[in-house]
Amino acid sequence: MTDVNVSGLSIGILGGTGDQGKGLARRFALAGHPVLIGSRSAGRAQEAAETIGEGARGAANADVAKEADLVIVAVPYEGHKALLESLRAELAGKIVVDCVNPLGFDKQGAYALPVEEGSAAQQAAAVLPDSRVVAAFHHVSAVVLLDPAVDKVDLDVLVLGDDREATETVQALAAVIPGVRGVYGGRLRNAHQVEAFTANLISINRRYKAHAGLRITDI
Amino acid sequence: MTDVNVSGLSIGILGGTGDQGKGLARRFALAGHPVLIGSRSAGRAQEAAETIGEGARGAANADVAKEADLVIVAVPYEGHKALLESLRAELAGKIVVDCVNPLGFDKQGAYALPVEEGSAAQQAAAVLPDSRVVAAFHHVSAVVLLDPAVDKVDLDVLVLGDDREATETVQALAAVIPGVRGVYGGRLRNAHQVEAFTANLISINRRYKAHAGLRITDI
Numbered sequence: 001m002t003d004v005n006v007s008g009l010s011i012g013i014l015g016g017t018g019d020q021g022k023g024l025a026r027r028f029a030l031a032g033h034p035v036l037i038g039s040r041s042a043g044r045a046q047e048a049a050e051t052i053g054e055g056a057r058g059a060a061n062a063d064v065a066k067e068a069d070l071v072i073v074a075v076p077y078e079g080h081k082a083l084l085e086s087l088r089a090e091l092a093g094k095i096v097v098d099c100v101n102p103l104g105f106d107k108q109g110a111y112a113l114p115v116e117e118g119s120a121a122q123q124a125a126a127v128l129p130d131s132r133v134v135a136a137f138h139h140v141s142a143v144v145l146l147d148p149a150v151d152k153v154d155l156d157v158l159v160l161g162d163d164r165e166a167t168e169t170v171q172a173l174a175a176v177i178p179g180v181r182g183v184y185g186g187r188l189r190n191a192h193q194v195e196a197f198t199a200n201l202i203s204i205n206r207r208y209k210a211h212a213g214l215r216i217t218d219i
Numbered sequence: 220m221t222d223v224n225v226s227g228l229s230i231g232i233l234g235g236t237g238d239q240g241k242g243l244a245r246r247f248a249l250a251g252h253p254v255l256i257g258s259r260s261a262g263r264a265q266e267a268a269e270t271i272g273e274g275a276r277g278a279a280n281a282d283v284a285k286e287a288d289l290v291i292v293a294v295p296y297e298g299h300k301a302l303l304e305s306l307r308a309e310l311a312g313k314i315v316v317d318c319v320n321p322l323g324f325d326k327q328g329a330y331a332l333p334v335e336e337g338s339a340a341q342q343a344a345a346v347l348p349d350s351r352v353v354a355a356f357h358h359v360s361a362v363v364l365l366d367p368a369v370d371k372v373d374l375d376v377l378v379l380g381d382d383r384e385a386t387e388t389v390q391a392l393a394a395v396i397p398g399v400r401g402v403y404g405g406r407l408r409n410a411h412q413v414e415a416f417t418a419n420l421i422s423i424n425r426r427y428k429a430h431a432g433l434r435i436t437d438i
Contacts (some may be wrong), residue, residue, distance in 0.1 A: 186422030203405030
């Protein structure tokens with residue numbers, strides 16, 4: 001969907017010890033990218049990197065934010081704003097990819113949490129005025145990404161943002177995962193519903209016993 | 220995705236003179252359903268029914284609401300609440316399918332409007348406590364539904380609601396359109412993001428010159 005060249009780009013993943021972050025780390029490392037896993041604890045980040053192998057390294061979030069070319073934010077929503085506020089200087093000038101889904105859970109399943117800024121991605125953009133914030137990778141299934149038996153992932157990654165060069169870079173990055181297309185999905189102001197749609201995918205997974213994803217038709 | 224039998228079910232479409240309503244009317248009539256197109260003006264409804272043919276009839280919204288077995292709400296969001304309030308008695312006991320997308324438009328494209336009740340579908344449920352409100356058909360392309368050259372529509376219709384028999388009926392109804400699957404998409408409290416996602420599809424259509432729709436993978 002775009003011909004931007006992302007080969008050699010180093011990818012940092014804040015919150016890379018969680019399932020979503022670890023799954024993405026594994027796929028980017030398999031595609032030949034230098035991958036840096038970040039965590040509050042450098043030790044836990046290194047342990048996660050070892051389980052992934054493929055040359056992935058682990059470090060404290062701040063070191064990852066400083067070193068990586070492009071930084072993915074895969075932390076739980078609760079800690080999202082405070083973490084980004086603490087890394088404003090390290091993330092200045094960089095493409096920051098937010099894949100956080102602000103969701104609540106109760107007996108009836110998942111539901112979208114209200115976010116004062118509109119969405120986690122808009123919260124990131126508000127906190128990081130000197131970064132190039134893009135929203136993407138909301139609907140990836142950690143189970144699928146981490147499964148060595150899955151060599152092709154049946155998914156379109158929706159990429160949202162107001163900076164065209166940045167969104168095209170992230171579209172190209174999504175496409176390094178075999179089977180995945182990176183599809184432009186609109187401006188950041190339309191990120192809320194993409195984040196919240198993860199609640200619907202969770203409902204679909206429950207009903208159909210699946211690891212559901214999205215494909216966009218006619219493109 | 221469900222084996223509910225909907226053959227012979229008569230379908231009323233409030234706001235059936237708009238493109239989305241007319242497109243759905245055409246496909247349900249082609250599938251052999253008695254179709255009743257509703258409008259504020261019975262005359263305009265009859266004109267729309269004639270352009271569709273296939274036995275479709277037109278009448279005033281209130282008559283359609285009273286007569287049809289199942290009623291689809293395809294009016295512009297602006298008139299949504301007032302229309303439903305005026306038809307509470309006629310719609311009591313029936314499955315009411317809301318496919319309204321509360322969107323605003325400006326130079327940068329479409330965006331989701333805030334809805335006090337959470338979503339148009341939840342607004343319908345609040346206004347119609349005696350009806351069985353289901354949300355569906357948000358992402359259908361009127362152009363595709365009305366195109367006689369398109370015999371198969373490449374789309375999953377997400378069907379949301381809290382009444383399982385009602386959602387399964389609407390899933391089966393969606394599936395009478397060739398190519399379409401009716402997929403359960405969660406409870407009504409998760410309807411907002413499905414309605415709002417139409418703004419993203421509009422962005423995708425602009426970028427890729429397409430009539431984009433959704434497919435859910437792994438089900």
